[in-house]
């Protein structure tokens with residue numbers, strides 16, 4: 001009798017194993033479909049939360065402008081926001097670097113721009129590039145002091161992420177005046193373009209002798225074209 005029961009038991013076990021596999025498959029599929037949607041939702045929520053936070057900081061700035069009759073400088077404006085919002089570094093919930101920029105508006109002489117969420121890609125890129133340049137210049141000065149040589153790569157932070165910059169001291173890889181990601185496709189790489197004041201590019205732009213100030217961001221998020229008609233601001237373009 002016992003031996004007669006065995007095949008039945010085995011079939012049951014086979015069916016339940018199949019059912020278990022099916023359930024696992026369904027769960028895996030649900031996760032695969034849901035995760036990108038949840039991520040997109042979170043990213044959208046992050047952007048909204050960032051905009052709401054910056055708006056309330058702007059209101060505090062506007063109040064301060066009325067109280068001080070618009071006499072505050074950038075340092076004071078930054079202090080007003082820092083005190084009102086309990087710090088500066090966490091202004092963007094997504095880790096975006098927030099910049100204080102001067103405006104032409106008398107009622108709000110300073111504005112806040114998030115390096116991760118601002119809708120003006122070009123402005124965002126320019127501010128981020130300037131921020132990256134400051135970090136790289138500082139690190140470069142340190143490395144040269146310690147090692148007395150030009151390093152090939154340096155790391156820096158941008159919008160809560162660590163990046164690697166590939167340093168070039170001559171514009172060999174890039175077409176003059178054109179941003180290109182050629183050769184720098186590896187994710188999280190930034191090319192650091194050297195502009196020599198005596199070169200053709202230098203005389204076009206008025207860059208100082210040996211000035212290093214051109215970036216190519218391989219990440220499309222930070223990519224922007226440089227337009228020679230814009231003129232040279234002495235700042236950086238991504």
Ligand SMILES: [Zn+2]
Nearest residue numbers: 050092096114
């Ligand atoms: Zn933000």
